[in-house]
Amino acid sequence: MGNMNSGIKKFLSNKNTVTVLGVVLAVAVLYISYNHRVKTAISPVSVPYAKQTIAPGTQITENMVGTMDVPQDMVNKVDIVRSQGDVIDKYSNADTVIPEGSLFYKRNVVEKEQLPANIILDYPKGHVLYNMPVDTESTYGNSIYPGNYIDIYLKAVNKISDTEIAKGNKDADKIMYGKFLKNVKVLAVKDSNGQPVFSNLDDSKTPAMIVFALPEDDYILLKKASYLRTYDSTLIPVPTNESLKDEPGDVEVASDELKDKINEWTVWTGE
Numbered sequence: 001m002g003n004m005n006s007g008i009k010k011f012l013s014n015k016n017t018v019t020v021l022g023v024v025l026a027v028a029v030l031y032i033s034y035n036h037r038v039k040t041a042i043s044p045v046s047v048p049y050a051k052q053t054i055a056p057g058t059q060i061t062e063n064m065v066g067t068m069d070v071p072q073d074m075v076n077k078v079d080i081v082r083s084q085g086d087v088i089d090k091y092s093n094a095d096t097v098i099p100e101g102s103l104f105y106k107r108n109v110v111e112k113e114q115l116p117a118n119i120i121l122d123y124p125k126g127h128v129l130y131n132m133p134v135d136t137e138s139t140y141g142n143s144i145y146p147g148n149y150i151d152i153y154l155k156a157v158n159k160i161s162d163t164e165i166a167k168g169n170k171d172a173d174k175i176m177y178g179k180f181l182k183n184v185k186v187l188a189v190k191d192s193n194g195q196p197v198f199s200n201l202d203d204s205k206t207p208a209m210i211v212f213a214l215p216e217d218d219y220i221l222l223k224k225a226s227y228l229r230t231y232d233s234t235l236i237p238v239p240t241n242e243s244l245k246d247e248p249g250d251v252e253v254a255s256d257e258l259k260d261k262i263n264e265w266t267v268w269t270g271e
Contacts (some may be wrong), residue, residue, distance in 0.1 A: 014270045017166070047082050048082075054092045054097070056092055065084055086104075091111070093114075132210050132212070150210075150239055151179055153236040159230055181241055182240070182249070186211070186212050187211050190210075191207065221259060243264065
């Protein structure tokens, strides 16, 4: 037994033997690593594909999407969408036609808010689009999102000359303030260039306008309020929890008193 141990020690102490063993071990490691990479690269992965040609700006529905197996290596090297959940109910980009049989690429699948004309896709017939100027402060630190509901408050300050103030005019310091419209659904939030503020969450944009739709009578009433001359008027959006309800309420005039005052101070010349 001692002679055997001595022989093994002598064998391992031979420089040539150690070199050969090192080479063999290195080759074995390289082979195992390469074999693992090859198997991983060719292992199939299930990804979604288009079962029909999808036109630009089209909502992608479940019946348009199938799945197919592709090599893992292909998925790793290109910008392919891997999950059906990242495709269904999204939209094909405005400049994209997705051919039948094509895989879905991330640059070609967007949220509705990212479409240039998204605000014309989803508002009731007979309503009119309204564009309200806002800023970061009036949107509560950029916290008003498309799909949220807001109430609109009106602040109106009587414009009285210094002469009238000096005479002790009782209306000099009067401020009219109250909830004007309620249950208004926000359709879009845009920056000063008209681009969606939330199209890319990695790109910080400053809100400059919110877009919503109103029944024509309410649209006219709100426009009247914004055009007041005798009174310095300000429209103020206030977020609500209306969107959390199963059936959000319809747009309503919240104050008949404000409505009557605005109609008293303005003239409508339409039909």
